[in-house]
Amino acid sequence: MLSYIVHRILIMIPTLLAISIVIFTIINLPPGDYFTTYIAELQSSGEAADLAKINFLKMQYGFDKPIWQQYLFWAGGLLHGDMGYSFAYNLPVNQVVGDRLLMTFIVSFTTILFTYIVAFPIGVYSATHQYSWSDHALTLLGFLGLATPSFLLALVLLYLANVYLGISIGGLMDPLYVNQPWSVAKALSVAAHLCIPVVVIGTAGTASMIRRLRANLLDELQKQYVVTARAKGLPPMKLLFKYPLRMALNPFISDIGSLLPHVISGAAIVSVVMSLPTTGPMLLEALRSQDMYLAGSFLMFMAFLTVIGVFISDLALAVLDPRIRLQAGRSQ
C-alpha cells in the first residue's frame, strides 16, 4: 500500500509538468496578448489607451522575449509560490485570488451539502419504491431539474427574490456589507443571498445524483445477496443501509476527484449571470482579456487540485471497498 502511494505521488510530477505546458500554450494560442486586447477594448468604447504606459509594461514583463523564456519565467515562479502578476488588476495574482476563494468555498460547500441532503433520501426512496406514483412524481421533478437551463432559472429566481423578498440582485450580500468586517448581520445577509445560487447550481447536480443513485441502488437490490439477507429476516432498513447502499456509493467516492476543483472554480456561468464574487467569473474574464498569468496560475491551481482529488478518491475507494484494495495488492 505504501509503495502504491509513493508511486502515485511521483507520477503527479510529470502530469503537472505536462499540464502546465498545455495550459501555457493554449493561453498563448489566440493572436495578440493582454495589451492588444486591452487597447482594442478601450478603443471600441471610444477611449484612447495610454500607449506610453503600455509600452512601459510590455518591456517590464518581457513580452518581447521568445515564448519558451516566458514559460520558464512563469513556471519557475510557480515553484517558488509566486503566481505572477495580473495586468488587469495591477496586482500580484495571489492578492487577486485570495479574497474570492473564501466566497467560492462557501458557495460550493453549501451547494454540495444541499445536493447531498436533497438527493440521497429521494434517490433511496425512489429506488426502493420503484414505479410507484411517488417514484414517478420524483423522477419527473428530477428531469425538470436536469432540463432547466440553470442561467434561465437564475434570472427568474433573481427577479422574484428581488420583487417579493427585497433581496438585492446579484452578489452574495447586500452592497453595504461588502468590504466590512464579518458580523451577525453580514452573515445573515450572506445566508439570504446564498439561497438562490445554491438552489440554481444545485438543481442540475441534485437531479443527476438522484438518477444515478436510483440506478445504482436498483442494480444492487436485484442481487442475490439482498434476497438472501431478506430471507434470513434482516430488518429492511438495516439491510438497505449496510449492504446495497454502500455498494451503490462507489461512483460517488470516485467523484471526489472532480469535486475538489469544482469547489474552487464554482459554477462559472451561473456565477457570471448572478454576478457572484467567486472565482468563476474572474477566470472567465482573465481568459477573455488574455490576462495570462492570472488565468494560467489559476488553471494550474485547479489542475493541482484535480490531481490531488483523484489521488484522495483512489485512496478512499481502496479503504472503503475491500475488493479494490485486495486487487491493487495482488497486481503489485
Next chain:
Amino acid sequence: MSGLSLSRREALQQSLAAVLTAATSQGARGELRETPFFRSEVTSGKLSKIEDRVPEEPAVAELETLGTPGGELRILMGGPKDTRMMVVYGYARLVGFTPELEFAPDILKSIDIEENRVFILHLRKGHRWSDGKPFTSEDFRYWFEDVAQNTRLSPSGIPVTMLAQGEGPRFEVLDETTVRYSWTHPNPLFLPDLAGPSPLYIYRPSQYLKQFHQKYADKAALDALVKETNQRNWAALHNKFDTMYRNDNPDLPSLEPWILKTRPPADRFVFERNPYYYRIDKAGTQLPYIDRVIMSIADGKIIPAKTGAGESDLQARYLRFDNYTFLRASEQRNDFKVRLWRTGPGSQLALYPNLNVSDEIWRGLVRDVRFRRALSLAIDRHEINQVIFFGLAIEGQNTLLPQSPLYEPRYRSAWGRFDLPEANRLLDLVGLKRGGDGIRLLPDGRSAEIIVENSGESTEQSDVLELIRDSWRRIGIKLFAKPSQLTLFRRRVFSGETLMSIDKGVENGLATAVMSPWEFAPTSQQQLEWPKWGQYYETKGTAGEPPDLPSAIRLKELYEEWLAASSHEEHARIWHDMLRIWADEVFSIGTVAGVLQPIVVNAKLRNVPEQGIYNWDPGAYFGIYKPDGFWFDLSETPAKSASIDASPAAQR
C-alpha cells in the same frame, strides 16, 4: 439641445491673444460654510477650517438650484478597472468643456493663449491636493522634467499631443502659481487634450511621488520599497503608484471632487469628498454636495436588472436603449426617473468598405466611388430606424450631428436616400452584370458576395445587417454577416483579410472647429476603412502603405493644414473642406445616429439635466454637467418606503 453656438469663442479667437477666464465669477470669496461631513474632524483639530481648505480664489459654480450637502450616491460598474470612471465623471480638468462645448478654465484660474503657440497657465492661490499639500507650479515642473523627460519612466518620451510638428514645448516656471508652455509652431491639440475625459495630465502630486523617484528618494529606502512591493525597479514602482487616470491608488493625492478610499481589489469602492476641493456654490458651501460615492462592481450584463431594482442612483453606463421599457416599468416601484439623452457618435452603426483589402478585384471595386455610393443608396435607413430604434434616431450618413456648429444637412443626406433604381444604374455603370440568379458577377466571374464582419459584441449589428441584406439583394449584391471576436476582428481588418466591416461611426459627432478632425483623414490604423494608410501615417512611414487615392491624400493634407493653422476661421474652413470630401466619397456608409441613451436618476437627485448628451469626448459622460453640483433633496417625505435603499441617508 440648443445654444451650441461658439460665437463667444470665435470672438475671442479673432484677437491674436486670447484670454480664457472662468465663466464663473472670481475674486473675493464670500462667507464660507463648514461642511457637516467634516465638522467633527475640524472641531477635534484633525482637519483645518474650511477657510484654509478652499483656495483664496475658488471657482464659484453656476448651479440650477442650490443644494444641501450630504448623502451617498450609489453607482454600478462592470469591473474593478472602472474606478477610472470617477475621474471621468468628476471631470476636474485644468481646462474643461462647458455643456455648450466651449473651453473654460476649471482648475486653472485663467489661461492666456497666443496664436495657439504660447500658453500661460494661472493656478489658484491656496489650492491644495486632497492630502492638504499645496498645488503649485512645482507639480508641473516635476512632471515635465522628471517624469515626461525621464527615459526610464517614459520610454516613448513626451506625449504626442505635446509635439507640434515634432517639437516639444519650452517650459518655464514664472512663479509659484504660473507656468508657461511655448512652441515654435501652433499646437491646436493641446487644449482639447487637457479637456479630454482621459486627459493629458501635465502635473503630478510631486510631494507624494518624489518618494518613489530615484532623483529624490533615499536609495536604501527606495530599494527596500521596490523589494517589498515585488516590483522590478524604481520606475515600475513609480508607475504603479502614479495612476491619476486609472485611479486605483487610494494614497495618491487628487484634485477630483471624490477620492478613492478603498484599496483594490474589491467589489465595492467608496469615494469620499475631497476636503480641499476648489469649487464652491454661491452660498459659500464647498462642493461636492454628495459626501460619498459608492461604486459597486457587478457583471455588465446584470447591471440593467440591478438598476431596475433601484440599486443605482445615477446610471447610464451598461444600460442600452433596449433596456428602456424594462426600466420604465420599474420606475414607480423603485422611485427613480428614466431620462433619454442623445449619444454622440456620428452613426450608431456604419459599414466600412476596406479600401486596403487584399483581394485585388474587390479592392478595385470598393475604391470605385460609384460602387460605394450604390451600396449606400441601397440601404433603407428609415426602415432601420423604425424597426430597431422606434423611429427615434436620426437617419443619414456617418458624419457630424446637428448639434455640432459645423453641421450642414447635406453632409448627412449625401447619398443617404433610399434609391434602388439609381443604385442599380451606378452598378451597371461600374460594369457588374447580373448572373442567372440575379446576383451580379465580378469581372473574374465570381458572384458579388460581401461578407460583413463584426466584433460580435451586440445583436444590434446582426439585426441591422439582416435589414440591409434584403435591400442589397435587390441591387444584386449578396450580404453575409460574420460575427467574430473583437481582437480577431480588428486584426483581420488591419491585415486586409476583411472586405467590409460594421462598427460604430465616427466617435465625435459633436466636433467644433477647435477639435481635431483626425477621424476624417487616414491618420490611424484603427480606422476600419483604410487601416494600412492610417498605420502609414501613425508610424511615420515605417509600416503600412501610403494612401494612393487622390481624395484620401487630399484629406490627409487638409488634416496637416489643420494642425498647422492657428486661427479659428482657418480651422473651420478646413473642417468644412474635409466634411465635404468625406460626404461625397462615402468612405463609410452610415445608417442612423443620435440613438437615445437611457439615464436612470434617483427621483431625489437634483441638478441632473433633463436633456443632455451622453458622450465620451467631448462630454466625459456626466463630466461636463459637473456631478459635484448634484445633490439629494430629502426635504419631502418619501412617498414610498418599500425599499430602504431608496433613501441614501438611511445607509449612513
